Amino acid sequence: MLKFINVSKYYNVGEQKVKALDDVNFEIKKGEFTVILGPSGSGKSTLLNILGGMDRATNGKVLFDDKEIHALSDHQLSVYRRAIVGFVFQFYNLIPSLTALENIGIAAQLTNNDKQAEEFLKKVGLENRKNNFPNQMSGGEMQRVSIARALAKKPQLLLCDEPTGALDSVTGKKILEILRDAANDENTAVVMVTHNAEFAKIAHKVIKLRDGKIFSIEENNNPALVEEVEY
Amino acid sequence: MKYLNRKLFRDILRNWTQFFSVFLMAFLSVLIFVGLQGAWHGLEVSLEEYINTYNLPDAWVQSIVFSENEIEQFENISGVDTVSSKIRVTTYMQTDESEDKYIILDTFNNTEMDFKLLEGRAPNISEEGVWINKEYANANSISVNDYINIEYGNVECSLKVLGIVQSADRIYFTGTLEYIAPNYSNYGYGYISENTLKNCMKYQGGANVLEIYGNNKELRNMAEDILGSKFVAYYDRNTLVDVSESLDRVGQIKNLSYMFSCIFILLAILAMYTTIRRLIETQTKEIAVLKALGFSNIKIGIHYAGFGAIVGLSGTGLGMAISPVLSSFVLWTQKSMFSIAEWKISYSLSSLLVVLLVIIICIVSALLAAKDAIGGLPALFLRGTVEKKGRKFILERIGNIWERFKFEHRWAIRDAAANKVRLFMGIVGVAGGMMLLIVGFGTPDSINHLVEKAYTEDFSYDKRLDVASYEDAKDKYSGQWVQISQARFSPDDGYNRLLIVISEGNYVNMRTVEGELIKDDGVYITQGFAERAHLTVGDEIVISPALYDTDFKFTIAGIITSETNQGAYIMQNVWEEAGGKFAPRTILVDESISNDIIEDDKNIVSVIEIEKQKENAYDFVDSLMSVFLMIIGFAILLVVVVLYNLGSLNFVERQRDYATLRVLGFHKNELRNITMIENVGTTLIGWILGVPLGIWFLDLYVCTFSTIRLEYTSYVSITTLFFASIVVWLASMTTTLFVSYRIKKLDMVEALKGVE
Secondary structure (H helix, E strand, C coil): CEEEEEEEEEEEECCEEEEEEEEEEEEECCCCEEEEECCCCCCHHHHHHHHCCCCCCCEEEEEECCEEHHHCCHHHHHHHHHHCEEEECCCCCCCCCCCHHHHHHHHHHHHCCHHHHHHHHHHCCCHHHCCCCHHHCCHHHHHHHHHHHHHHCCCCEEEEECCCCCCCHHHHHHHHHHHHHHHHHHCCEEEEEECCHHHHHHCCEEEEEECCEEEEEEECCCCCCHHHCCC | CHHHHHHHHHHHHHCHHHHHHHHHHHHHHHHHHHHHHHHHHHHHHHHHHHHHHCCCCCEEEEECCCCHHHHHHHHCCCCEEEEEEECEEEEEECCCCCCCCEEEEEEECCCCCCEEEEEECCCCCCCCCEEEEHHHHHHCCCCCCCEEEEEECCEEEEEEEEEEEEEHHHCCCCCCCCCCCCCCCCEEEEEEEHHHHHHHCCCCCCCCEEEEEECCCCHHHHHHHHHHHHEEEEEECCCCHHHHHHHHHHHHHHHHHHHHHHHHHHHHHHHHHHHHHHHHHCCHHHHHHHHHHCCCHHHHHHHHHHHHHHHHHHHHHHHHHHHHHHHHHHHHHHCCCCCCCCCCCCCCHHHHHHHHHHHHHHHHHHHHHHHHHHHCCHHHHHHCCCCCCCCCCHHHHCCCHHHHCCHHHHHHHHHHHHCHHHHHHHHHHHHHHHHHHHHHHHHHHHHHHHHHHHHHHHECCCEEEEECCHHHHCCCCCCEEEEEEEEEEECCCCCCEEEEEECCCCCECCEECCCCECCCCCEEEEHHHHHHHCCCCCCEEEEEECCCCCCEEEEEEEEECCCCCCEEEEEHHHHHHCCCCCCCCEEEECCCCCHHHHHHCCCEEEEEEHHHHHHHHHHHHHHHHHHHHHHHHHHHHHHHHHHHHHHHHHHHHHHHHHHHHHHHCCCHHHHHHHHHHHHHHHHHHHHHHHHHHHHHHHHHHHHCCCCCCCCCCCCCCHHHHHHHHHHHHHHHHHHHHHHHHHHHCCCHHHHHHCCC
16 A cells, blocks of 8 residues: 655755665555654654655655655645545644634545544544633543544544654553554554554554664564553 | 843844834834924924014005005004015016016015025115016026016016025915916016116005014904005915915924824834734743743843844834935925925924834833743743633624634634734734825825816816906906905904905806805805804805905805815805995906917906916925825835734744644645635725725815815825725735745644644
8 A cells, every 4th residue: 555665865954964764665554553663863753754745755765556655746745645644743733723623624624524523523532522622622632633633534544643642641542542443443554653662562563763764664463452552 | 141142133133024024113103203203393493493584574464555644553553563564566577488477576675684685685775676586586597687677567677686585475485376386487576676666667656565573363353444445455474375385384294294103103013012022922932941041030031122122223223314314305395385495304302202112112012022931930831832722703603604614714713813913903904004095195186186176177267367457358358257355254264265256157167065056146155164164054244355345244155165265256246236346357268269369468467377277286286296105105015014914923823723734635725715815804804994994084184284275175086995905905915925925835844843
């Protein structure tokens, strides 16, 4: 479904050239829950941004169902993000002046799913908070709305950047549960970036990054349950 | 503080666009207020000095002739210090040109002259010759020692030009009431000794003008009582056009300065306040860092006040430095209209107060913006994850309307409602800009309309001929006869006005407020006079015309909408039925009376073509045009800066939301549409408010031009509204383009990273 072939990404910081990704190769399949692990500065977020069409690779190819993502125009990338990708951020990025339901609706309408916005809110257990604004919700609730917003577009690829990074263990586990369900039930490819190695247990695939390079790729045919994770 | 100061300057350099807009507002506020004040206060001071130095009389009385006894009676009026008599005659200067050239000559008896000698020999009653005014001399290429041929009655006289002069009682010299603006090429004034007048021009009469120094409120009444049927006219400094126009102009520019600066400064303050606040609010994390490092609240406060102080001081400083240029420019536009000995620029304390106000606003805005972070706990601001508040909008409570809005529109509306200051600034900015633009475009349009109406609709003659004898001319020309004289009206507004008696004809077409022409059912008075004297249709009015011993009582039959020559109109037959004598000296004719016919008729003493009157009136409009262009320029700048600020703030505050929507898959044009809807909404509300406010402001402003003689009324044309609207909407659309450009350049990764 999604292939990274010899992908590199360089940034110019002042007069220096920084290699954020260096000749990265991997593949992600439908319904697969992938965890990308690595310390700070290892290139995790850069990788996620390129996957999501928010950034372009300097070299190499990114293929989604054999379509060359790296060669798409700005407008085509918008279409890709709109139709294929769902994003979950560490700090939620909800629109402050829209209610929980409206935050989901604004994304869902892009794929004509806005009538099901309430359904997605129910899925994350927040149907009684639909008229609340982000500032009236806890961090966990906001992240659930953020996930519901991503899922409401029925994405084929769900990208999550440290989605539990700002949450306590109980709430964090709830979030992991929802993401796992998305992969299992909706056949969505979920890619989660984290620096918490414990989350590797629940993934089908674990990609470890170090200094912009792939350190290892591990396949896991029997992922653990979320309850088993030591947060 | 060394490092804090470095930070301060680097922050200013980094955020120079926002600082520049505050700087620009501070600069423009001061420039406009101080610049215009320099002009009107300068004109006021220049006039005052000129009037005092050259001993301007307080009142003037005209009679057919003054006897010794009458002069003595004037001298004995309490409050009157000095009375000086002179002879005034209107003469013609013979030239090769086809146009008539007139010189109004006054006699002088003293060697201590009351006018300014610019060139030539000092006045001396024993010398035979003439001293003529600078502007007429320049317009007709006359120099000292040249000889000019003067004609008075049927006597011709060649006089040597002994000097070039300027007089304080001829500051705004039109030569005749028929012209609105000076016409230096055709009308001049001069001074001549009584001996020269009598010897060379064979003048037989006595003094016909008294110059009175000193004041008595009843002077007008007393003059009429003393002179009886010999009384011709009475003027004081408020009614003698040659002087009053200049004093009125001070008031006009003063009004312009206050009204325009008031709106401009209010808008500028609003823009400065919001911009500085937003700018400092982006620094809350830095304030928290400084606090965490151990900087005292006072030091941090001084540091942030420095942001306001630097931008305020530099903006106002430059404004003050450039303001003399603006003052000089405004005064320069007036030099073609007014003849003053020395043009000065002068400022008063209020300029300094405005400068201080602008600086204080900048500093206080900065301090207020930093206040929360300075007073709060550093950890709270260091965390930087304070969620913006979402709030329900009032519209959401009304039925299902809210549900019909798209999500992005709900976002835009709630965001606008949550940022009331920003919204208010946008609306007020657009409405204020619209007001200023309507005044900028509308004032010259109103004056042009007045000229067009006066010389196309109200009067439709081709030429007006002044004749020496009505009897000789009445059967010779077909046209409309007009008898013009000064008259006292009771009740009145304290001033003598013109009484105009007209014969049957088609050249005087003024209409009443109800749209009726003047008929033979009573007296018709002009609107300006009616308003000032509180007169209405049906009121009785007593008219005491000059050169009459008797009074006439009439019923007011209508109020006419004429802007020129404020006074009363009456038909010949009504006048004669009441016992008045109809002996007009002016006839209005069409183009069939050719110049050849006129040249052959010695009975015609002067000719004025309506086209010349129109041209002259447009010269008057032109003298103010540069000032209006300046207003338009500043108004455009204001609208652009306010809307640019608004767009910039809008983008900065919602950058994260835009980035999120881009990540969700919104296309750039969809985001542009959202900003456009918001911008259009703000502009629409501002525009809707701005149109009636602008019309009201234009009316208020144009009315300040009104004088005792001329009544100015506002005229709002579609062109004015169209151009004002075009500017506002173009500025608004440009802002949308600017925001969409920034959306286009938005780096989603960076924008979202910033949050963390």
